Structures are given as structure tokens and as C-alpha cells.
Amino acid sequence: MLKNYIKIAIRNLIKHKVYSFINIFGLALGMACCILILLWVQDEARYNRFHKNRNNLYRIYTEVQYSDGRSNIFSESYFPLVRVLKTECPDVVDAIRYSFEPGILIKFEEKIFTNNQIAFADPSFFNLFTFPFIKGDPVTALDEKFSVVITEEMSQKYFGSEDPLGKVLNINNQSDLKVTGVIKNLPKNSSFQFNCVIPFNLAFGEPDHWGGNPLETYVLLNSTSQVEEVEQKITGIKEKHDPTSSGMTVQLRLQPLTRIHLYALGGGGLITFVYIFSAIACFVLIIACINFMNLATAKAATRANEIGLRKVIGAKKSDLIKQFFGESILFSFIAFILALFIVELILPAFNSLSEKHVKLDLSGNITILIGLISIALFTGILSGSYPALFLSSFQPVNVLKRTLSSGVKSSLFRKVLVVSQFSISIFLIIGTLIVFNQLDFMQNRDLGYDKENLVFIYMQDEQNQKYESLKNELLQNSNILKITRSAQSPDIIASTHSALDWDGKDPEKKVSMNWDFVDFDYFETFKMEVVEGRSFSREYTTDATEAFIVNEEAAKLMGMESPVGKRFSFAGQKGRIVGVVKNFHFKPLHHKITPFVFGMNPDWINMMKCLFIRIGPDNISETVKYVENICKKFSPDYPFRYQLFSERINRRYRNEQRMGTIVSYFTSLAILISCLGLFGLASFMVEQRTKEIGIRKVLGSSVSRIVLLLTKEFTKWVLIANIIAWPIAYFILDRWLQNFAYSINVGPLVFILAAVVALMIALLTVSYQAVRAAIANPVESLRYE
Template sequence: MISNYFKIARRNLIRNKAFSGLNIAGLALGMACSLLIMLWVQDERSVDGFHANGNRLYQVYERSSYDGKVEAGYMTQGLLADELKRVIPEIEYASGYEGNHLYRSTFEVGEKINKVEGTYAGADFFRMFSYPLVQGTPETALNTPIGVAISRKVAEQFFGNPEKAIGKAIRYENREDLIVTAVFENVPANSSQQFDFLRSWNAYVKENQWVTNWSNTSPHTLVQLRPTADPARVEAKIKDFIYRYKQKDQGSLVELALQSYPEKYLHSTFKNGQIDGGRIEYVRLFSFVAVFILLIACINFMNLATARSTKRAKEVGVRKVVGAVRTALMGQFLGEALLLTFCSILIAVALVAVLLPAFNSLTGKQLFLPFGQPVFWASLLGLLTLTGFVAGSYPALFMSSLSPIRVLKGSLKFSGGATFFRKSLVVFQFSLSIILIVGMIVMYRQMQFVQTKNLGYDRENLVYIPIEGDLVQKYNLFKEEASRMPGIRAVSRMRNSPTVNDHGVSDIGWSGKDPNLWVSFSDELVGFDFVKTMNLKLKEGRDFSREFGADTVSYSGFLLNETALKKIGYQHPIGQPLWWGGRQGTIIGIVKDFHFNSMHEAIQPLVIRLDEKKPYGTILVRTEAGKTREALAGLEKISKELNPNFPFTYQFSDQEYAKLYKSEQVVSQLANSFAVLAIFISCLGLFGLAAFTAEQRTKEIGVRKALGASVASVVTLLSQDFLKLVLIAILIASPLSWYAMTRWLDGFAYKIDIGWWVFALAGFLAIAIALLTVSFQSIKAALVNPVKSLKSE
């Protein structure tokens, strides 16, 4: 009997090619989309899930209550890891980790020279995390300031293989020779930490003396608890740990807390001092999108199958007359649905295979179809079964319920409940489509907003060059020669870069400061002509300049932004005293607020001081418009002369700024693609319902045309019902989309307003698309000869 079902299904599929093609196409697109999202979601959830000790790994974060607000973040004190391990017995291992950014450093062995990205980590790092060592031991990999652990890839580049690398010297930044103490396997793609070398934490402390001040925060702190430790009790123990090493301020409260490390990747956003969302919101969003698009495709199947019901009603009637029971008929229609779904899933897998390279390029992933994994085949089987039964359930129930007497007499009528159900499905489809259209518009506008907003400095024609090698000592000579070159307007330097400032201080003082007031300041170290090079706007005062001899004295003068001035409260700030870590200087200038982090964060109070002796940082070069290529050629020539052992590298400010919103740009592009796909699949469903309606009203149309109705009036008659459905969908989708996009925009400190016109535009697009879809069937029905329409079958 089952073989008979599939034989009939195959014949119907071949006999009704257009109908079958629409069904297969809709289901294939829906399942391809779901498969792509499933692979992406699976990859997102797998990040950092490979660590053997993952259930005992925790990231320490700091919660600060001050000035009437509560904030939290991962920046901690540089000596915190070692002290936690020494004092708290439940902590088995602890490691500092410079997780704010990677260092793109130059390594050299003989004639081989290359840039390698890496960072600093504590001596316990390889004991805690599952990055397998090919050579060396976890105990000795990072226990010496001159040691360095490198990846297999780097070992092969410089030494040929890991065995030859161990114990060998490798020149670092052309200033010191390091010894390769370990070689680790290349870091997997599903690790949130990506690095090709690690230096010891002792080296980090040696190069950053500020870490000895417990008021300064920047690096991350990672801990591994003992197997018997209770995380809640450990968190309670370390809550006030900072006050063992610094005096408690009456105006602030600093607490330490723990977050499970494997959860950090997806849950890294804070609100009111508590973990509140992160990338998990995108994972949930696209999981829902996958389900909704698959539902839309299934609804299409239902509507298209129902539209064909009058063609197969007599078949059902005959089968019932000769003894077919309802369950057998249901089995037949479900079998047809499963056959169509099977054809669709084959096409879907082929589509995914074709689209994966482009999808990986868009998302920055390395996804692949895991044909060798039984779980993948089980998932496909589950998708096939679920989709087939969901898509075929309503047609099977509906068709098997038809009365043989009514259908054989040709008096097939549909109940109000059945009609309402089908229309509800269309409303549901278009509601989802409108929500996606609104999301597409809002995300695009927000991305345009962050890309075009005035940041307070000019990021056009601004170039970053790393301070490395001989440029550490020859920076002034580099600046002098570069400033004389054509196409160069100004040259300066800073410790970080204009798009990333990840350092903070809390020991800033001023005259009249309330002893109960505690304020966290961002800080920056810069060179002469910083304001000029960045094109910042001076509200009052002046820039750092060699014309003022006092500026050359460390901590003698400070620049503040407007937010910092508001916190301090000076009415006439120029010349007023300011203390930084107990050292007194004077305020020489106030710059208008500018963004030195992404727009996810509000502008923080910023204090800037001069420091041209820092052994690292970024050279800022402002080029003249239209002369950037000429300027870069000159800069490369100077760099090769002054710093011959280092390749000339640079970044453009606007490109580095765009990287701050990479995740949002990916999500925006994915939302655009899924919105278009959802609309297209919804149109297939609307096409099916229009065909069904036209078929049901064939004789009515014939009568109207016989009485003189025009084609336009018939088209209007058939279209107005569908427009009502789309209007209902707009009413339902507008508040839902407003809520969803408002939540998404809450992640930005600076954002657009969602105007009424966004919903009007989404509604207009939905109506226009619906009209274009329905008009084909309406015009086709209106053009049929009324004699043929009225002819009894």
C-alpha cells in the first residue's frame, strides 16, 4: 500500500509540474535557509566549548558603583590573577590575559622576517586551557620573561617544524632575543581567543609598570577553580578582594564577580552591572528566523495544496465511494508531502553547498557540511520528517474530510473556518515578512548612522603606523622628515589608537573634589600636535607644543574632554591644578567630546597627557586629501631608511573604525538576505491563495463579465481581499517590529530614532509586493472567456 501511495504521488508530481515546482522551490529555499542558520548557530554555540576544564574556567569581571550608576566590564588589575591564586585556596590556577587586543609584532630568524599576532598570558595559561602543546610543557611554557610560545604555523614558517623550534632564539621586535619555550597546535576557529604567539605575564608587567598601581585597570583575569570548589562561595570571597590592596573610597564601591568562561562569548554585554545578553541575542534571533522561514515555506505548501483541492476533490470522492478510509487518504497525502519534501531537501543541501563559500565570506566563519557526522544525517532526517508532516498535515486533514456525495455532485464548498484558517496563514506570513523588512531598514540606517556620524575627529585621510623597532628611538626623526614631505599635513602619536581606548584610571584629583566622589576616567598618552593631527576641536586652551618648554616635563600639563570637565566642575579650567596618581599638573586645554570607542558605549570622561617616550604605540599621520598614495610612498621610504629590519605596515582610520561594527554589519546583511527570502517565499504562498480564490470564483467572474464587468473591475474585486490581509499583517507586525528593533538599538549609546515612516515604507513595500503577486492570477482569471467559465464541468 505504501508503494502505491508513492506511485500516485510521483504521478501527480509529474502531471502537475508547475504546482510541484512551486512547492518544491518554496520548501527547498526554506530548508536551505534553515540549514545555513543551523550551521551558523551550531558554530556560535560551539565557541570555547572544547576546553576540557571548561566547567571550572571563569572570567573575573569588575562591577563599579559610583556617581549614581553601576557599570561592569572585564578590565581588571594587572596583578590580580597572581594575588587571587595566592590568597584564595579554591582557585587552582589563575592567569592574566591581555584580551583587549592582539599585538601585531615582528619576529625574525636569520633572513626570515614576518608579522605575527599574539598577546600576553600568565604562567598557568596552558594548564587551564586546552590548547595542546606539540613541544614543551604547560609548566614551563610561560614561566620566564624571555620565553615565548608559538603556534605550529609560526614554527614551520621560521624553523621548518616544531621539533627544530624548541629552545631556539627568535628575534622579537628587533630589540630582544626570545627563547621558544613551547609550540602549540594552531588555535581552532571556534576559539574566541585567537593568537599565534604568547609571551609571559612577567614580560607584560616589566613593560607596563602602571600595573603595579591597583587603581589602574586594563587586562583580563582568568581563573580555574578546584574540582570541589563552589563558584558562588568563591565569588562571595573575592567580592571585596580589591580593598586588600587599595583604600576604599567613600563615593564608590568596586566588586569582583565570576562568569563561566565558556559562556562569555555569547553573554558579554552588561546592563546595570549585571550580565545581560550579547551575541546570544543574535543566535536566538536567527534561530527564530530559521523556524519562521521554514513555517512560511510549509504554509505555502498548505495554501498551494488547498488551491489544488477542487482538482482532486472528485478523486477523493471516488476513493471514498470504493471503500477508502480517512486514515488511508491522510496517509496518501502525507506521503505526497514527504516525497515533495524529500526532493526539496536534496535541492536544499545542494543550494547550501553552493552558497556556503559566500556565506562563510559574509560571516567570517569556516562552516562546512559535516557529511561524515551521524548527527548531521539525523538532523536532516528530522528536518525532512518535521517539514513533511507540518506541510502535509492540513492538506491531508482537509482533503480526507471531504464528503464524497458533495464532491461528486460538484457542489464543493469551503466552510468559514477553513477560509479563516487559510487567510490567517497568509497574515502570519506577511507579518513575519514585514517584521524582517522593518529590521532590514532599521539596521541599514543604524549602520549608516555610525559610519557617517561626526565622531569629533576627522577619520578621513588619517593613517596609523605602529611604533616598533628603531622607530621607538627614532620617532622624533621620523616625524621631522615626514612633516617635510609633500602630502603630509601633521604627525603625532598615541599609546592606543583613535578607535580603541581600553585603559582607565581612578586616581584623578582636583581642587575642591568631594572626598566621597569617585570617578573613573579613561586616559590616553599622546605626542605633540595631537589635537592638530586628529583634527579635534579645542573648546578653549591649547594643544601640546614644543613651543612651551613646560610641556616636556612629565605630568606637567593635561588635556580634558568636555565630559571630564563636567565631572570636575571647574568654571575656568585653563591653568587649574589636576592630580594624576598624586602628581600635580595643570589643565592646558579642553577638547570637544570625541568618540574613542564604538558607539555602543557613551563617551567617558577622558584625561590626556604628553608622553613621547613610550616604547610602543601608534604614529598618527594626517595626509592631504587626494595625496594619500603619494604620502604613503614617502612614508614607506622613510620607514625603510630609519627602520630597515621591519616591514612597513599601516592601517587606514576609516577601515579600523568599520571593524568596530563587524558583527552588526554581518547581522544587517544576513537580515537583508533573509528578509528578501522570506518575502519571496511569502509571495509563493500568496500566489497559491490567489490561484485558489480565482478557481473558487470562476463562475462568479463569468457571470460578472457576462453582465458587462470590465477586466479592471474584476482584478480589483479579486485583489481587495488580499489587500485586507496585508493591512491586517501591517497592524500586527508594526508594534512587534518596533519592540524588537528598539531592543536591538538599546545596545548602542548613540542611535537613530525609529520614525513612523519606517513602518509606512515597510507596509507600502508589502502591499506593492502583494499586488504584483496577486495581479498575475487576477488578470489571468479576468481574461478568461465567460462562456468557458460558465460551462458546466
């Protein structure tokens, strides 16, 4: 019986080549899309799961609530926290401090490289985290202060085939470190990405001061510990050693290591894209299944005699259901095999687009294998469900008398399926348009400063120490307009401080502001608008130590309409406010503009390594070359590295850009699959109405009237699909836009555009069949009547 069913299925496949191709290729595209997204989601979900202690490893982060209602969340931790947790919190098995710094110069003999990613960590780092050693002892590798553990790749780069253990690397022309271990190259799905690890105390010593510091704290808990209870304990320990000032509340929280990659602190993160992509995978697969159902039920009449005869000779309804389900699953697995070839074909392009390194490796990966087979089986059952039930319900008497009367029901069901299919496609079109509009808005919004023609350089110590000389030489070039420096780059400022005071401040009111120490010409270089007062000026000798400039949001927080001239104190430094700068975006547009204070502090000169050069719009490459030559003159051992600030800003939205592009490709794929189904359905409907079209032509109907007749119904379906898709798209995408503090207004234009695009695609798909039928010779269709 099974062999007979397979024979019939293959015979039908060959007999109806066009419909079979549309069915199988549509299903294959849908499954290929689903497989690609499954691989991407699996890769995202696997981040940090290779660590043996993954279930008990946590990162400590801090939640701060201020008396003015604002709050702040940050992962930066406290230098002494690890030491006190080890002695005062029995739930903590071990704890380490971790910091990271890119672009460090490391040399061995004549080999010098600056593209090194250095991690600073406590000695037990390799006890907590699983990074397999090739050489050396993970327990003792970082015990010595002047030691370094390097990756296999770094070992090859510096030492080739030589044994690296015991060799000495020089860091930043300052410290000589002995190689004590070599680890395997880090997996791509690790939140830690470095090529060497140095003892934490070498870089930072053992400071006792509490406060926001450039480090993160990771703890390994007992397997029996309750996270909520541990959070209360470590918060209490922190309060014991560093009491929180009145007017603010501080809570230390624990974030599981396995959630760090996907879940951003405070909500959001890449998990949003996991949900979006998963939904798209389902949508595309459903569209492909709808194609199959539509074409299978549309072709039902061609199999009516077969079904009638089978029932007459004793076939039960359950037998027919098994047969048609079997055919559907067979087609699904044929499509599945084709989908695997499609995935292998486009996987390199997908990896390049998504910046991933996923691969379709079925050997030994039982999870992905089960997942893929499940997709094929689910697709076969879903796409074959209605056709199996519909075809098996035919009555043999009606079939053999040619009085089959179930066409109205099947026609209505096909219309529902087509409307559903286009509703999904229109939703995806609207989503793609809104995503790209939001990206364009973020990249082109007025940030409060001019990001164009601005060069950023992170200065080496030699350059920073001779800053004035460097600056004077650079300004000899007429295309270099302004130069300044600061402690932080304005696109990544995260530092906040709550040791603030000003005239009229309520002592019980505890607030914080973002801050930066800058040099003269800062606001002029960035073209920031000073809306009140003045900028820092060399004409005022007190500006170097006693002047502050705040943004409009800070003035609002202080409750001052005109704060210029008012007394102000920041982190123990006292002075007066000399100016108010217009609000500017120093954070991505996901975040609201917050209060900000600028100051000048001679004690921070050595930390002010962010150099900004405003250049003219002409001869940019020649000007950058000139800057390179001057910088090398001051630091000959360091390769020249720079960034255009506009590119640096746009890189903040790299995830959104990448995901938006991927969504647009999958949307195009969904539309293509919809068009395949619509093409097949239109072809069948034209075939069914061939005699009607012939009669109309004989009676004088023009080609245009016949084309209009055949396309009118499809147009109506697409319009109904728009009515369904619009409110759903508005609700969901409005929720997505709420992730941004500043976003576009979703107006009617994007919905109208999506409707026009969908309608044009549908009409172009159907028109080919309609025109072909309209220009056919009516004699051919009426010859045997």
C-alpha cells in the same frame, strides 16, 4: 497500504507539476535557510568548548561602582592577583595571566615576518587550556624564561620541514627565544587566536603594583566550588591586598570560558544575533509551511472525489489523516534533500559573507544529523497538519453530490495564512531597513573629530625614539598637514583612573575618567573643537608637565561651568586645566560619552607609539608611499604597516555590518518564498474564477477592471498584514535600538516604505496571473457552458 499511499502521492505530484514545484521548492528554500542558520548557531555555540577543563575555567573581570552612580566593567586584571589566589584561595586549582599583542617582528636567520600574533602567558597555560602538542612537553614548555611555543603553521613558515625544537627566534630585535614546543593550529572557534606563546614574565617581569593592567586572569576552579562564593572570596582577597578607596565599590566576578565569545561584559554581545538569526530561521520556515498549507487546501476540491470514494469504500478519517500526513512528510523529505543540495551550493558564499568556516558534514556528527532530520520531520508535520484535518473532514455524500460546502472555512483559513505570511515578511523588511539605517547613522555620525584623510601608524621603538626627526622629515611633504602621537588610539581607549582631584572636589566623592597622554598638535591633527581655553602649546613650557585638557562631560562631572585655570591632579601629576574640548566618541556608539582627561607626561614618551598623520585629500596614495619611504628609513627591518583611520573606525561595527547584510539576504529569501506561495494561490484563484471572468468580459468588462477585481483582495490582505506587523516591529526593534547609547529615531517613513515594498511585491506577483486571465479569450472558458 503504505505503498499505495506513496503511489498516490507521486501521482498527485506529477499531475500538478506547477503546484508541486512551488510547494517543494518553497519548502526547500525554507529548510535551506534553517539549516544554514543552524550551522552558524552551532558554530557560535561551540566556541571554547574543545577545552577539557571548559566547565571549570573562568575569566576574572571587575565591576566598579562609583559614588556618582556611574559604573564600569572591564576584563583587565592585576599583576599580583594570580600569586595571591594560588596561596590564599583553596577553590582555585590553578590560575594564569594572559596578554596578547599583534604585529610583532619575529625573525629566524633571513626570514622576517611582522604579522605574528603573540600571546604572553604563565607556564601552566597549557595545563589549563587544551591546545594539543605535536612536539615538546606541555607541562614544561614555558618553564624557561627565554622559551617560545609556536603553532604548526608558524613552524612551517619559519622552519619548513626542519625540526623546530631548539631553534632560536629573535623577537623585535630584542630577545632570542628557544623553541620548546609546537602545537596544532588553533581551532577557528577559539577565543584565543595566536601563533606563538611566550612566558609572561619575560615581557612584564613580576611587578607588585595593583591597578588596571594590560592582562587578563583565568582560573581553574574545583568542580565542587560555588561560583558566587568564590567571587566573594577573591573580592575579599583583592581588598585585603589592595583596599578600595572610599566612595567606590569593587567586585571581582567570574565569567565562564564558554560564555566569553557570545556574552559581552555588561550585557549584549553576539548572543543577540544568535537570537535574531534563530527567530529568522523559524519565520522563514513558517512562511514555507504556510505556502504548503495554502496550496494544499486550495487544491482540495480537485481531490474531493478521491476522498469521497475512499470513505464510501470504508476508509476511516484516521486513515485519511495518516495518508495526508504521510504525503506531507514525503514532500518535506524530498524538499529536505533538495535543501541539502542548495546548502552545499551556497555554503561558500555564506561562509564568505559571515566570515565563518562552517561545513555540512553529516559523517560522525550525530547532533547536526538529528537536528536536520528533526527540521524535515517538523516541517512535514506542521505544513501537513491543517490540510490533513481539513481534507479528511469531507463528507462523502456531499462530495459525490457535488455539494461540498466547506469552501468558506478553507477560504478564510487561507486568508489568515496569507496575512500571517506577509506580516512576517513586512516585519523582516522593517527590521532590515532599521538595521541599515542604524548602521549608516553610526558610520556617518559626527564623532567630534574628523576621521577622514587620517593615517594611523603604530610606531616601532626606533621610530618613536627619533620621533622629532621622523616628524620633521614627514612634514617636508606639502600634502602632510599635521602630525601628532599619543599613548592610545582614540578609538580603543579603555583605560580609566580614579586618582583624581580638583578645586572644590568632595573628598568622599570617588569618580573615574578615561585618559590619554598626548603630544602637541593632537587636537589640531584630529580637528577636535576646543570650546573653552586653548590646546596644548609649545609657547607654554609648563604644558609638557602641568597642563590638562578635559572634555565637556568631565567638566560636567566636576560641576564646573568654566574649569579653565582650575587646579587639577591626575595619578599624582599636578597642574591646571588649560582647555575644554567638545565631547567626542572614543567608544562605539553602543556606549555613552564618558568623562575624559588629556595630559602630557615626559615619563610616557616611550609608550606614545600611536602616530597620526593628517594628509590632504589629493594624491593620497602618493603621500602614503612617501610616508612609507620615510618610516623605512628609520626602521629598515620592519615592513611598513598603516591604517586609514576612517576604515579603523568603521571596523568597530563589522559585526553589525556583517549581520545586517545576512539579515537582508534572509529577508529577501522570506519574501521570495512568500511570492512563490502567492503566485501559486493567485494561479489557483484565477483558475477557479475562469468562467466568471469569461462572463464579465462578454458583458463588457475591460482588462483593467478585471485585473483590479482579481488584485483587490490580495491588496486588502497585505494592508491587514501591515496593521499587524507595524506595532510588533516597533516594539521589538525599539528594544534592539536600546542596545545603543546613540540611535536613530524610528519614524513613520520606514513603516510606510515597508508597506509600499510589500504591496508592490504582492501586486507584481499576482498581476501576472490576473493580466493573463483578463486577456484570455472568453470563448475558451465558456465553450462547454
